[in-house]
Amino acid sequence: MSSIIHENKIQETLAGIQPEDTTKIREILAKALEFRGLNLQETAILTTIQNPELLAELFVAANKVKEEIYGRRIVLFAPLYISNLCNNGCLYCAFRTANKDLKRRSLGMSEITKETDTLIKQGHKRIVLLAGEAYPHNDFQYILDAIRTIYEVKNEHGEIRRVNVNLAPLDAEDFKRLKDAEIGTYQLFQETYHRDTYRQVHISGKKADYDWRINAFDRALTAGIDDIGMGVLFGLHDWRFEILALLKHANYLQEHFGVGPHTISVPRLEPASGSEIASTPPSLVSDMDFCKIVAILRLAVPYTGIIMSTRETPQLRRKTFALGVSQISAGSCTSPGGYSDQNLTADSQFYPGDYRPLDEVVRDIANLGYMPSFCTACYRLGRTGEDFMCLAKHGKIKKICAPNAIATFAEYLNDYATEATKTTGNKLIAEELTRMEESERQRTEKLITRIQAGENDAFI
Ligand code: SAM
Ligand code: SF4
Numbered sequence: 001m002s003s004i005i006h007e008n009k010i011q012e013t014l015a016g017i018q019p020e021d022t023t024k025i026r027e028i029l030a031k032a033l034e035f036r037g038l039n040l041q042e043t044a045i046l047t048t049i050q051n052p053e054l055l056a057e058l059f060v061a062a063n064k065v066k067e068e069i070y071g072r073r074i075v076l077f078a079p080l081y082i083s084n085l086c087n088n089g090c091l092y093c094a095f096r097t098a099n100k101d102l103k104r105r106s107l108g109m110s111e112i113t114k115e116t117d118t119l120i121k122q123g124h125k126r127i128v129l130l131a132g133e134a135y136p137h138n139d140f141q142y143i144l145d146a147i148r149t150i151y152e153v154k155n156e157h158g159e160i161r162r163v164n165v166n167l168a169p170l171d172a173e174d175f176k177r178l179k180d181a182e183i184g185t186y187q188l189f190q191e192t193y194h195r196d197t198y199r200q201v202h203i204s205g206k207k208a209d210y211d212w213r214i215n216a217f218d219r220a221l222t223a224g225i226d227d228i229g230m231g232v233l234f235g236l237h238d239w240r241f242e243i244l245a246l247l248k249h250a251n252y253l254q255e256h257f258g259v260g261p262h263t264i265s266v267p268r269l270e271p272a273s274g275s276e277i278a279s280t281p282p283s284l285v286s287d288m289d290f291c292k293i294v295a296i297l298r299l300a301v302p303y304t305g306i307i308m309s310t311r312e313t314p315q316l317r318r319k320t321f322a323l324g325v326s327q328i329s330a331g332s333c334t335s336p337g338g339y340s341d342q343n344l345t346a347d348s349q350f351y352p353g354d355y356r357p358l359d360e361v362v363r364d365i366a367n368l369g370y371m372p373s374f375c376t377a378c379y380r381l382g383r384t385g386e387d388f389m390c391l392a393k394h395g396k397i398k399k400i401c402a403p404n405a406i407a408t409f410a411e412y413l414n415d416y417a418t419e420a421t422k423t424t425g426n427k428l429i430a431e432e433l434t435r436m437e438e439s440e441r442q443r444t445e446k447l448i449t450r451i452q453a454g455e456n457d458a459f460i
Helices: 007-015 022-032 040-046 052-070 109-122 141-152 172-180 195-201 210-214 216-222 239-257 287-300 314-321 342-347 358-367 385-393 396-415 419-435 438-452
Strands: 073-083 126-131 162-166 228-231 263-265 305-308 327-329 371-373
Touching (some): 073 358, 172 216, 228 239, 287 305, 358 419, 371 396, 371 419, 396 419, 419 438
Parallel strands (some): 228 263
């Protein structure tokens, strides 16, 4: 049995803290502003915040950390579901085996090409590939072929430059094959770190094995994948327990492999066809607690990106930008084939809360004063894993990311944007340039000049 998470210790930590100790909370918020992260005890203490004044202080601190480390960039991506075949019994998911109402589909390579082409034409440069845990002919080669196919699609405006994947745990050999396929991040959500809850909601299939899942990152890192993304499906068990366990898992990986998570995702249960538990979550997380989760994670692991999906509404997504979110999906579809055939929504994994197309989301981000980014430079220059963390910790990421974000946004505005988005976007870029220090402004202007001259994919 895996010994990464000691449930009793986490329960003891939570049980041992005073209810809302104002002095202690303020001390922890002050420490968080040194950008060195928080330990489990300090994180647990922040979860007790209820008082609106302290809550506002938590949010201000999270915003300061986010702006100092990431600036005002928001990186955009789209999920690409290639198959909803699945042998597992996750009670919250429409793809579970027992859901006989779901029309099953796994896309062939020509259909994956069509989906990719549609996403490129919308302006996307990075995607996360997703699938249920059952591959056609029971052959993992299907996934590898899909990744190669996606990278091969090129049209007049470009290509997908980074393919992240969110796939069921693999054995060591298949993780090596996945690495060789040149993925970006390997994402895997533990769903819940609480064993009993895990057992109750994963009733059949390989996913019922908690240990196989929690040990997956050990196998991935041993196989040479150095860029990993973690997550919890909020709503299954007490969120306070979940974030402490998630941090414990992240610390464990850092100690044993020298690499922490590149990203943390914060999916919250959404209604899914035929799933009772998805509509009535056993440990409902309110919007306010959800915002707290984002802010606390921002302070606890300042150098880890936080991903917000379209499960949430536009209003809530906007609010979380200021609390620490650095990456969002946009224009998402959770049914295989749904980008090129919009009648396929019946096959969705769950029902999103934000249906707006990419252009509208981009314009909204820019109107709020955040810089939409389509950058994929770090991954392509090999700045991943420990190298990325090292740059981030020395404050260099912001200096590199800001010019790259603007260059990729300028490219988006030239190639895909509506007139309204172009106007908003160009105004934002002009304002941002005036705020930059001289050398950074010059580097950024050079990149923009290259983009305006027709070059694609200019980055530093
Ligand atoms: N099938 C693989 C697995 O389970 O690891 C790949 C990922 S699955 C397609 C993507 C994620 O969707 C799951 O890890 C889970 O957290 C999330 N998910 C499933 N049902 C959901 C629901 N009803 N609401 C929100 N997220 C859900
Ligand atoms: Fe299958 Fe993943 Fe859905 Fe579980 S969450 S039923 S493993 S697709």
